[in-house]
Amino acid sequence: xxxxxxxxxxxxxxxxxxxxxxxxxxxxxxxxxxxxxxxxxxxxxxxxxxxxxxxxxxxxxxxxxxxxxxxxxxxxxxxxxxxxxxxxxxxxxxxxxxxxxxxxxxxxxxxxxxxxxxxxxxxxxxxxxxxxxxxxxxxxxxxxxxxxxxxxxxxxxxxxxxxxxxxxxxxxxxxxxxxxxxxxxxxxxxxxxxxxxxxxxxxxxxxxxxxxxxxxxxxxxxxxxxxxxxxxxxxxxxxxxxxxxxxxxxxxxxxxxxxxxxxxxxxxxxxxxxxxxxxxxxxxxxxxxxxxxxxxxxxxxxx
Amino acid sequence: xxxxxxxxxxxxxxxxxxxxxxxxxxxxxxxxxxxxxxxxxxxxxxxxxxxxxxxxxxxxxxxxxxxxxxxxxxxxxxxxxxxxxxxxxxxxxxxxxxxxxxxxxxxxxxxxxxxxxxxxxxxxxxxxxxxxxxxxxxxxxxxxxxxxxxxxxxxxxxxxxxxxxxxxxxxxxxxxxxxxxxxxxxxxxxxxxxxxxxxxxxxxxxxxxxxxxxxxxxxxxxxxxxxxxxxxxxxxxxxxxxxxxxxxxxxxxxxxxxxxxx
Numbered sequence: 020x021x022x023x024x025x026x027x028x029x030x031x032x033x034x035x036x037x038x039x040x041x042x043x044x045x046x047x048x049x050x051x052x053x054x055x056x057x058x059x060x061x062x063x064x065x066x067x068x069x070x071x072x073x074x075x076x077x078x079x080x081x082x083x084x085x086x087x088x089x090x091x092x093x094x095x096x097x098x099x100x101x102x103x104x105x106x107x108x109x110x111x112x113x114x115x116x117x118x119x120x121x122x123x124x125x126x127x128x129x130x131x132x133x134x135x136x137x138x139x140x141x142x143x144x145x146x147x148x149x150x151x152x153x154x155x156x157x158x159x160x161x162x163x164x165x166x167x168x169x170x171x172x173x174x175x176x177x178x179x180x181x182x183x184x185x186x187x188x189x190x191x192x193x194x195x196x197x198x199x200x201x202x203x204x205x206x207x208x209x210x211x212x213x214x215x216x217x218x219x220x221x222x223x224x225x226x227x228x229x230x231x232x233x234x235x236x237x238x239x240x241x242x243x244x245x246x247x248x249x250x251x252x253x254x255x256x257x258x259x260x261x262x263x264x265x266x267x268x269x270x271x272x273x274x275x276x277x278x279x280x281x282x283x284x285x286x287x288x289x290x291x292x293x294x295x296x297x298x299x300x301x302x303x304x305x306x307x308x309x310x311x312x313x314x315x316x317x318x319x320x321x322x
Numbered sequence: 323x324x325x326x327x328x329x330x331x332x333x334x335x336x337x338x339x340x341x342x343x344x345x346x347x348x349x350x351x352x353x354x355x356x357x358x359x360x361x362x363x364x365x366x367x368x369x370x371x372x373x374x375x376x377x378x379x380x381x382x383x384x385x386x387x388x389x390x391x392x393x394x395x396x397x398x399x400x401x402x403x404x405x406x407x408x409x410x411x412x413x414x415x416x417x418x419x420x421x422x423x424x425x426x427x428x429x430x431x432x433x434x435x436x437x438x439x440x441x442x443x444x445x446x447x448x449x450x451x452x453x454x455x456x457x458x459x460x461x462x463x464x465x466x467x468x469x470x471x472x473x474x475x476x477x478x479x480x481x482x483x484x485x486x487x488x489x490x491x492x493x494x495x496x497x498x499x500x501x502x503x504x505x506x507x508x509x510x511x512x513x514x515x516x517x518x519x520x521x522x523x524x525x526x527x528x529x530x531x532x533x534x535x536x537x538x539x540x541x542x543x544x545x546x547x548x549x550x551x552x553x554x555x556x557x558x559x560x561x562x563x564x565x566x567x568x569x570x571x572x573x574x575x576x577x578x579x580x581x582x583x584x
Contacts, residue, residue: 158341251428
């Protein structure tokens with residue numbers, strides 16, 4: 020890379036005793052492994068324990084019982100929890116869809132604007148991420164409260180509705196969608212769009228054939244992030260829904276902090292984690308399939 | 323066309339700031355229920371927020387926690403980032419991937435799992451357990467920001483220092499660290515704001531003696547909802563605004579959140 024620089028291979032001006040060198044190496048490894056150990060205790064250990072706990076009934080009197088699917092069969096047998104999973108998934112999907120609907124026009128405008136407007140747009144988009152979540156959600160609470168600004172403006176009662184929660188979640192998380200879309204959109208070569216225009220493609224055609232395929236990876240990774248964050252959101256459902264909303268996070272919160280039923284909490288936590296993993300895997304497969312399909316299409320049109 | 327762009331920016335701007343306006347506006351009212359537009363005008367709720375013990379103690383705990391977390395996590399990110407930068411092969415890539423995993427796990431799941439882990443092994447919840455939770459939450463932000471700094475370093479300056487006979491420690495401390503200053507500051511500030519505003523982890527790992535401000539604010543909302551919360555929001559928002567200004571001045575807010583466009 021820099022052929023003009025010659026690595027220094029000669030003796031150091033002050034040769035160090037061997038033990039100092041050994042100590043230094045040891046310190047370097049200690050410095051490196053300490054954060055990794057903290058990470059293990061703080062992240063991997065609790066998660067694996069959670070999955071373990073979910074499969075082992077525990078009581079204060081007898082301690083751990085033999086492994087069983089008890090907590091899961093309880094959860095699966097309860098129509099309430101199944102409904103909660105469906106509610107969580109559909110709410111999060113709706114948030115992803117709305118974020119994408121905001122993200123595309125915003126991203127395209129962003130790419131078409133000058134430096135000043137770009138900076139302004141980015142700051143506007145990212146601002147909600149840095150405002151305290153309690154403050155943000157409290158703001159939506161006031162906005163949607165009975166007799167609040169929304170009700171007096173539109174005459175619609177939104178207090179305690181899933182839509183209100185959805186709007187608060189979009190506000191909270193759409194920036195992640197915009198960010199990943201921007202990364203993809205900026206990879207579109209400008210002359211491709213220009214060429215399509217000269218060949219007489221309509222705006223819809225350009226979007227369908229150029230912009231959408233190019234931004235698919237960004238759309239999917241943004242979607243996965245927004246889905247995970249929405250499915251795991253606790254503040255907005257608790258504050259805007261009054262704690263009675265049938266969502267997975269509400270059930271986890273109540274199992275852990277209200278009813279003090281940890282095994283149920285662990286099983287529900289595992290369920291939420293699995294929901295997320297399923298979404299990640301499915302979306303990755305979808306991207307792969309679409310990519311191969313577009314390659315096949317290109318080959319066919321070559322012939 | 324230009325009108326259309328400005329209109330879009332205006333709509334998104336109103337959407338972004340709407341909840342903040344609601345909260346900050348309602349703090350000046352005199353009614354017992356937070357309302358927008360506020361009814362009456364007064365500073366009574368600010369006095370009450372200042373006198374509220376939960377908020378004052380929560381502020382001190384949150385401040386200490388955020389400061390400790392951001393320092394620890396930034397130092398850890400500097401070490402691990404250096405390892406990733408200097409080492410070839412698969413191992414650093416695996417380390418980087420594994421360290422970014424928390425982004426994919428819902429925080430409430432991690433918080434639930436941590437709470438149960440501490441409880442079932444007989445640990446009491448205190449500042450230390452809260453601290454470890456915040457370290458895990460803050461680390462991905464720090465490593466991303468610090469890696470921006472490492473990637474922007476020119477390899478030449480390191481080579482020059484080595485040819486001139488500087489020891490590895492000397493190279494790191496007096497050549498690399500000073501030129502990493504913007505991303506170190508950005509990492510500190512970003513993690514500070516993230517930790518100060520963190521809710522799910524704090525909600526589950528808070529104990530009666532260690533209740534961070536955001537949890538105290540959340541509790542005040544579930545107990546009795548008054549504009550005290552709006553007044554307290556001013557302080558929290560002030561910290562976020564200062565953080566945003568520092569971020570914009572150092573590496574740019576957009577890059578702190580992973581946007582890199584020309």
